[in-house]
């Protein structure tokens with residue numbers, strides 16, 4: 001139980017205006033910060049830095065680099081490394097304590113910020129801040145979703161607009177006393193590479209319908225309202241990463257559940273395989289949160305899932321900011337009919 005007061009009361013989620021409509025952002029052009037970066041990444045690979053792969057295929061843990069001290073060049077290098085490695089886990093950061101203005105300024109360097117229609121934000125800020133909060137009063141993700149055998153919920157955040165999220169910030173304020181509450185990530189580029197060339201060819205021309213009427217939003221606002229106010233976009237199933245050029249299996253099990261022009265049974269059949277495929281331990285990793293941890297991950301190359309395994313009533317307090325990146329492009333457009 002979380003009997004004590006929160007460590008960061010000024011970051012408790014509020015939503016005075018209630019749930020709003022999802023904003024349908026018109027398409028826009030953006031220069032990807034990672035495309036400007038020095039490939040040697042001198043502000044990250046310093047003599048003081050300790051950097052190691054979490055697994056060879058996804059995730060890098062970094063100590064000795066302070067995000068708040070990086071120049072714009074350094075932030076470009078972060079974007080490039082996130083694109084290459086999927087997930088960056090920065091330890092021992094002061095980020096949680098630099099104030100919301102500076103947090104917004106740093107994340108906003110990567111692109112315009114997504115405004116969430118239903119999540120709470122810290123008082124004095126706005127819906128660009130997404131507070132993920134559980135305690136004995138508000139409950140946790142298990143309470144939101146109701147009885148299930150598993151609370152794995154692999155997804156990419158907020159992909160229902162023409163431009164989709166890029167390098168995303170997620171940081172911890174308070175971890176559950178019981179332990180747990182990790183976040184899992186899986187490499188969508190490694191998931192693509194694991195498929196045979198023949199099978200990949202079957203996927204290259206396909207597109208998915210992404211909708212804001214996701215599993216999570218239906219749980220929050222109800223199915224009727226979620227469907228009535230849904231914002232939708234179509235994206236290629238296999239996208240080319242805008243910085244690395246790597247093909248990526250751009251599935252999104254909670255948001256994109258329909259293959260364009262497929263009959264429902266065909267769509268269900270193929271997507272159920274792909275959704276199971278991306279869960280493989282072969283190309284996923286699990287991030288354990290510690291005081292001072294900030295994760296920056298690239299939503300075009302890594303999907304994620306919460307691991308809501310902590311005790312009922314335990315407090316877990318996190319904040320996320322999502323900058324938009326460019327519009328997903330097909331990796332193999334010439335194969336389209």
Ligand SMILES: [Fe+2]
Pocket residue numbers: 155156157304
């Ligand atoms: Fe998410």
